[in-house]
Amino acid sequence: MRLTINGRERNVAPAPLESLADTLRDRLQLSGTKVPCERGECGACTVLLDDTPVYACLTLTSRCQDRRITTIEGVAPVGELHPVQAAFIAHDAVQCGFCTPGQVLSAIALLRRDPNPSDTAISTAMSGNLCRCGTYPKISAAIRSLASGETTR
Amino acid sequence: MSDSKSPPTRRFVTTIVAVEGREETKVVELPERTPAPWTDNERLSIVGQPIPRVDAREKVTGRARYTADVARPAMLYAVVVRSPIPAGTLTALDVDATRRDASVADVIGPDDIPRIRVNGITLFDRNVVRRPADRRGMRGIPRRGSRRGRAAVGHDALRASRPRRDICGLHC
Numbered sequence: 001m002r003l004t005i006n007g008r009e010r011n012v013a014p015a016p017l018e019s020l021a022d023t024l025r026d027r028l029q030l031s032g033t034k035v036p037c038e039r040g041e042c043g044a045c046t047v048l049l050d051d052t053p054v055y056a057c058l059t060l061t062s063r064c065q066d067r068r069i070t071t072i073e074g075v076a077p078v079g080e081l082h083p084v085q086a087a088f089i090a091h092d093a094v095q096c097g098f099c100t101p102g103q104v105l106s107a108i109a110l111l112r113r114d115p116n117p118s119d120t121a122i123s124t125a126m127s128g129n130l131c132r133c134g135t136y137p138k139i140s141a142a143i144r145s146l147a148s149g150e151t152t153r
Numbered sequence: 154m155s156d157s158k159s160p161p162t163r164r165f166v167t168t169i170v171a172v173e174g175r176e177e178t179k180v181v182e183l184p185e186r187t188p189a190p191w192t193d194n195e196r197l198s199i200v201g202q203p204i205p206r207v208d209a210r211e212k213v214t215g216r217a218r219y220t221a222d223v224a225r226p227a228m229l230y231a232v233v234v235r236s237p238i239p240a241g242t243l244t245a246l247d248v249d250a251t252r253r254d255a256s257v258a259d260v261i262g263p264d265d266i267p268r269i270r271v272n273g274i275t276l277f278d279r280n281v282v283r284r285p286a287d288r289r290g291m292r293g294i295p296r297r298g299s300r301r302g303r304a305a306v307g308h309d310a311l312r313a314s315r316p317r318r319d320i321c322g323l324h325c
């Protein structure tokens with residue numbers, strides 16, 4: 001089947017019940033998508049399906065035909081940073097970094113549908129992404145900085 | 154600089170620093186005098202200053218490579234088999250069925266562990282193998298369900314007086 005990943009068409013032959021996370025990591029070597037829990041609890045495997053954040057570990061690859069998949073590798077051109085990535089660095093919203101790709105994608109999806117989110121909207125939108133290091137205040141600050149137009153670089 | 158007539162006595166300390174398995178001996182010269190303690194209004198150039206996280210960029214771009222991201226040719230996956238009951242003492246282990254499973258490359262048990270050495274060091278700590286005589290320390294956590302892999306390993310929870318094998322073994 002054909003998948004559109006980060007704007008590029010890829011041909012893959014997934015097993016019938018293969019998860020999108022496994023396809024990305026094991027077949028396409030896109031290991032920026034992390035799989036800590038593999039059961040939809042932690043959100044680290046979050047990718048965008050069209051513009052919607054989904055858990056790649058609970059998404060069947062076979063259902064992704066004709067959908068646009070965006071992983072952390074595809075949010076910005078190589079060598080550049082998406083503003084959300086730059087904001088995460090500027091606000092030190094990264095510790096061990098294992099949840100970070102998923103956090104970034106959820107934040108991107110939020111800001112696309114709501115460019116000026118309230119604190120409540122940020123909390124709600126990010127509630128599906130756990131951070132074991134507890135960087136939540138800094139993640140919120142990073143997102144808030146983009147909503148308010150604060151310089152991030 | 155010192156104005157005293159005799160040259161100041163230089164003092165050194167030797168310290169050993171271990172970095173990623175290498176040990177380096179460092180000789181550090183002590184300051185001539187003990188620095189004065191900081192005052193409340195001290196202007197500090199290092200303490201309290203933010204330091205950019207050196208790996209932040211790699212992490213936000215997904216390029217940071219974690220152990221789970223390593224893929225090697227013919228790489229095998231290991232499954233740790235733990236006790237299904239708290240503080241369990243395993244007294245017998247039958248891994249024959251597991252070994253016969255075509256998808257299982259090998260089973261590593263307590264007898265193998267002392268032989269697994271890297272640079273002369275046994276890799277595993279004492280908690281890997283708990284003999285009945287050593288019941289202090291770790292407590293197991295009950296496991297629900299089964300994980301990957303399918304072979305069942307014989308589990309004899311009865312305490313034998315002289316067990317030949319006694320790691321915790323169960324369903325994997």
